[in-house]
Amino acid sequence: MDTKKIGQQTVRFAAPPSIAGYGNAVGKKEGQGPLASYFDYTGQDDSFSEKSWEKAETAMQKMALNYALEKAGLQPGQLDYIFAGDLLNQCIATSYSLRARNVPFFGLYGACSTMAESMSLGAMLLDGGFGTHIAAMTSSHFCSAERQYRNPLEYGGQKPPTAQWTTTGSGAVILSREGKGPYLTHVTTGKVIDKGITDANNMGAAMAPAAFSTLRAHFRDTGRSPSFYDLIVTGDLGSLGKEIVLDFFAQDGIKLKNYDDCGVLLFDPQRQDVHAGASGCGCSAVVLTGYLLRQMALGKLKNLLFCGTGALHSPTATMQGESIPGICHAVAITTQSQEGS
Amino acid sequence: MDTKKIGQQTVRFAAPPSIAGYGNAVGKKEGQGPLASYFDYTGQDDSFSEKSWEKAETAMQKMALNYALEKAGLQPGQLDYIFAGDLLNQCIATSYSLRARNVPFFGLYGACSTMAESMSLGAMLLDGGFGTHIAAMTSSHFCSAERQYRNPLEYGGQKPPTAQWTTTGSGAVILSREGKGPYLTHVTTGKVIDKGITDANNMGAAMAPAAFSTLRAHFRDTGRSPSFYDLIVTGDLGSLGKEIVLDFFAQDGIKLKNYDDCGVLLFDPQRQDVHAGASGCGCSAVVLTGYLLRQMALGKLKNLLFCGTGALHSPTATMQGESIPGICHAVAITTQSQEGS
Numbered sequence: 001m002d003t004k005k006i007g008q009q010t011v012r013f014a015a016p017p018s019i020a021g022y023g024n025a026v027g028k029k030e031g032q033g034p035l036a037s038y039f040d041y042t043g044q045d046d047s048f049s050e051k052s053w054e055k056a057e058t059a060m061q062k063m064a065l066n067y068a069l070e071k072a073g074l075q076p077g078q079l080d081y082i083f084a085g086d087l088l089n090q091c092i093a094t095s096y097s098l099r100a101r102n103v104p105f106f107g108l109y110g111a112c113s114t115m116a117e118s119m120s121l122g123a124m125l126l127d128g129g130f131g132t133h134i135a136a137m138t139s140s141h142f143c144s145a146e147r148q149y150r151n152p153l154e155y156g157g158q159k160p161p162t163a164q165w166t167t168t169g170s171g172a173v174i175l176s177r178e179g180k181g182p183y184l185t186h187v188t189t190g191k192v193i194d195k196g197i198t199d200a201n202n203m204g205a206a207m208a209p210a211a212f213s214t215l216r217a218h219f220r221d222t223g224r225s226p227s228f229y230d231l232i233v234t235g236d237l238g239s240l241g242k243e244i245v246l247d248f249f250a251q252d253g254i255k256l257k258n259y260d261d262c263g264v265l266l267f268d269p270q271r272q273d274v275h276a277g278a279s280g281c282g283c284s285a286v287v288l289t290g291y292l293l294r295q296m297a298l299g300k301l302k303n304l305l306f307c308g309t310g311a312l313h314s315p316t317a318t319m320q321g322e323s324i325p326g327i328c329h330a331v332a333i334t335t336q337s338q339e340g341s
Numbered sequence: 342m343d344t345k346k347i348g349q350q351t352v353r354f355a356a357p358p359s360i361a362g363y364g365n366a367v368g369k370k371e372g373q374g375p376l377a378s379y380f381d382y383t384g385q386d387d388s389f390s391e392k393s394w395e396k397a398e399t400a401m402q403k404m405a406l407n408y409a410l411e412k413a414g415l416q417p418g419q420l421d422y423i424f425a426g427d428l429l430n431q432c433i434a435t436s437y438s439l440r441a442r443n444v445p446f447f448g449l450y451g452a453c454s455t456m457a458e459s460m461s462l463g464a465m466l467l468d469g470g471f472g473t474h475i476a477a478m479t480s481s482h483f484c485s486a487e488r489q490y491r492n493p494l495e496y497g498g499q500k501p502p503t504a505q506w507t508t509t510g511s512g513a514v515i516l517s518r519e520g521k522g523p524y525l526t527h528v529t530t531g532k533v534i535d536k537g538i539t540d541a542n543n544m545g546a547a548m549a550p551a552a553f554s555t556l557r558a559h560f561r562d563t564g565r566s567p568s569f570y571d572l573i574v575t576g577d578l579g580s581l582g583k584e585i586v587l588d589f590f591a592q593d594g595i596k597l598k599n600y601d602d603c604g605v606l607l608f609d610p611q612r613q614d615v616h617a618g619a620s621g622c623g624c625s626a627v628v629l630t631g632y633l634l635r636q637m638a639l640g641k642l643k644n645l646l647f648c649g650t651g652a653l654h655s656p657t658a659t660m661q662g663e664s665i666p667g668i669c670h671a672v673a674i675t676t677q678s679q680e681g682s
Contacts, residue, residue, distance in 0.1 A: 003518075004470045005421060009445050011471050052661050080346060081530065088657070089430040091450045095533055095653040099666045104350050104530035106458060107668070109432045109450035117447060121462065128469020129345045130352050177344075189422065189445035192436055312448075314431040320393050325440045327448070
């Protein structure tokens with residue numbers, strides 16, 4: 001039977017959905033990094049005028065979606081669906097940001113792969129004929145994540161060099177069934193990959209095998225070589241995880257060029273003391289909706305492979321001696337015209 | 342532009358996906374209730390031979406999916422995707438049950454609406470042409486949920502009469518692009534609804550407004566009256582939430598007949614001391630894959646409206662004084678032939 005699947009993990013869209021708008025909001029530290037000028041809103045103290053870090057994260061999501069809707073020229077009521085999730089237990093940044101939106105909602109948990117997961121599913125629903133406009137969104141907040149996954153800030157915990165800095169930020173994308181691009185042409189969906197990493201302070205190593213697995217599946221399924229893309233970007237592997245991905249490809253005899261990681265791009269390691277780089281659902285979300293899609297709009301990037309990477313890490317499971325599974329979802333984005341494709 | 346949307350929240354499938362298999366595993370208490378004879382596997386002590394409650398929940402998921410695959414006559418490698426999630430922080434019952442499956446995976450968080458959410462998305466992807474077989478799955482475990490959401494069992498906490506008993510169980514459904522039914526014909530996707538309930542021991546009241554909202558949207562969008570269905574069933578509102586839904590409809594002048602709730606069906610309140618009934622992702626999952634789909638196979642049920650209901654409850658948000666939002670997704674299932682529809 002004919003389907004849009006090509007290979008085991010990839011689909012090619014019959015009518016590639018278009019990105020109609022994108023927006024973001026970030027925290028103070030993100031606004032002091034090398035991508036500072038690309039963000040829609042930079043908070044002054046990471047509280048976003050709210051009384052808890054969790055509520056601050058909700059506030060960022062609301063802002064990111066508002067910016068994305070505004071750029072798309074849409075009202076919330078014109079959205080057929082919202083796909084969203086976040087890192088907090090029960091994804092509360094998302095639930096509370098959407099309770100006044102009055103839009104059909106599918107909740108996701110993909111850890112830091114959520115931006116790519118939400119875009120994957122949104123694009124599949126549009127290509128499948130289930131609507132005309134769908135939003136994809138996620139967020140993370142350094143302070144809410146520290147409290148939940150590690151220690152409250154007041155504890156003053158020290159981090160080892162392999163640790164990453166959870167991004168304070170939210171990004172949202174509006175996908176449209178018709179439009180002038182950039183277009184989502186392919187989605188490669190990841191599997192749960194667990195290579196036995198048990199160090200909760202080394203998420204890059206936990207996620208890198210999943211990134212490699214999905215990237216290899218993408219190239220195998222599409223027949224494309226890595227050089228097809230102007231940029232291949234993973235979500236938040238950080239400097240250590242990025243090196244591991246390069247090593248994996250080198251073992252396959254492939255020198256991966258045009259490859260970078262959002263966790264490496266977001267902060268300046270010389271100035272900003274973030275150890276192995278940025279992490280969190282918000283990392284790839286704000287680098288995509290801030291830097292990368294603007295580069296595409298300027299014509300500086302034509303073909304982008306955007307790979308969200310998630311560590312399915314749980315403090316409970318880690319305390320029970322479990323290793324940390326990872327997952328990675330890849331979305332191929334192009335500025336090339338898809339009219340009549 | 343033509344889409345498969347009918348109204349704001351509902352889609353009608355062009356080629357209704359078929360249920361090819363379903364399976365489940367439940368705990369000891371569930372195996373002593375009125376539906377005992379319908380389950381594939383009943384554990385003897387809720388540990389499922391594992392060393393933690395979380396690992397026991399993972400074990401149940403593996404069993405449920407194996408039973409469903411077996412009944413569908415499929416190997417895991419024939420699945421295009423798995424949609425799954427659970428109640429545990431970071432959905433670890435799911436991550437760990439799937440790490441050896443080698444199947445593309447989309448993680449969900451819909452609280453106790455997850456069975457309906459996963460079936461909704463699986464059916465949309467099949468109808469959209471993205472594969473031929475997709476699994477939808479979820480689970481919950483009384484002991485892992487008590488520890489995470491309330492108190493460890495050892496604490497011996499007392500529950501008020503409005504509280505529900507989290508189901509120990511997992512259910513899985515295999516959806517197929519072609520088949521002999523039962524067929525999924527419509528999906529109505531819920532919005533986040535929050536009517537201000539702050540009592541974490543009264544989930545039925547928190548979810549009932551979401552159930553009412555989605556049911557009303559379904560009848561509005563499809564033009565069907567409630568009497569079209571042999572049975573309308575909500576996920577896990579329990580006896581109190583069920584009464585609230587009936588009251589809401591009564592306010593609209595509608596006497597809802599043929600309506601029941603999985604949280605009412607699963608246990609015998611006279612014998613089993615479960616207060617307001619069953620809850621948890623596993624509740625609607627095992628009632629569907631145990632009792633309801635078997636009734637359909639026997640010809641005793643022809644048209645079923647299956648409504649997963651989720652309380653997006655977070656202990657952190659409740660401690661910050663927040664109310665508890667709810668969500669409900671509805672899936673219309675029929676045994677009527679859909680050939681050539």
